[in-house]
Ligand code: SF4
């Protein structure tokens with residue numbers, strides 16, 4: 136484990152938790168994570184019957200799923216995880232990102 140440690144404004148320790156993965160099988164495409172993320176990390180996509188990701192307006196769309204479009208924009212706030220009722224989002228600590 137890395138020694139990395141972030142701080143809150145008051146100087147107390149805080150460990151950023153970045154988004155790592157969204158489970159496309161359990162995601163119900165509700166869009167709640169998209170609404171709370173203010174860093175342009177996420178994008179709604181369509182999923183076909185054959186589990187292929189396609190544009191949301193594609194004729195073959197069977198259901199909608201959230202995807203990670205700009206992972207480098209994530210600031211590790213965890214808001215997306217807190218609103219996901221299907222527990223589809225996996226996070227990784229900043230320390231583990233640095234150690235990888
Ligand atoms: S952890 Fe925060 S910044 Fe990162 S994807 Fe989730 S809501 Fe967006």
Ligand code: SF4
Pocket residue numbers: 157161162163164165166167168169200201218219220221222223224
């Ligand atoms: S909040 Fe969860 S279930 Fe809803 S779109 Fe985001 S990852 Fe999918």
